[in-house]
Amino acid sequence: MEITTWINKAYDLLLEYGPKVLMAIVIWIIGIWIIKIVVKNVRKRLEKNDHDPSLKNFLTNLLDWVLKVVLILAVLSVVGFEPTSFAAVIAAAGLAIGLALQGSLANFAGGVLIMLFKPIKIGDYIEAQGEAGTVKEIEIFTTKLLSPDNKEIIIPNGALSNNNIVNYSSQPQRRIDLVFGVGYDSDIKQTKEILMQQLTSHPNVLQDPPPVVALTELGDSSINFVARPWVKTENYWPTYFAIMENTKNALDAAGIEIPYPHNVQINKQE
Known part of the structure; x- marks a missing residue:
């Protein structure tokens, strides 16, 4: 008898909520499809108007989230869960939800600030x-x-x-800071000329601002020179690597030694 009663209740629930759930599923599938089309069209329009890629991604991402929230509310309404009841539940659990979403709200506000101040x-x-x-x-x-x-x-x-x-990319130009150490018996004038020649001869090095070569330190085992060329930001690393290699070859060709630590082994006799 009890089994029959449960079956009848299940049947009644199926008749009452089955069509609603089916309708909600259909609305969800169609809604997701429509959201994809809307977001895709908005993205194309923003690309066509040559908007900032950062702003384009942020706006389309935000639009996607807002439309999905609206869709969820619509699906809940079809099932029978009224939006007003949903709001009441949120209000009742406001403190817990606020604490749970605190990090997300801060991140959302941070995203808005990044978009505003760029x-x-x-x-x-x-x-x-x-x-x-x-x-x-x-x-x-x-x-x-x-x-x-x-x-x-x-x-x-x-x-x-x-x-x-x-x-590192906000400015059109960047300065490369290089340090070269040479032996104390090296000629300072000759070393500076070699370093400057490597800077001025490289096609990526800008003449305005002009490159700088200067003696910066009398180290423990070397005389240290700074070489500071300016380049376009996109040429920073290729120029850095090229100048390092070319300068080493030029110093070697001129017989100017770049000091390095030597391991000295002392034999102790008992």
């Missing part, structure tokens, strides 16, 4: 939160970096917007 943009090479890499994507809650060895680094926007950021 300390970084997609393609910039930055250093922040102990990490360094090229900005790959700025989303609502997080920013994704790509490290030089191709690792993806995800940093919360809240932490990113409230701490120091070193942006």
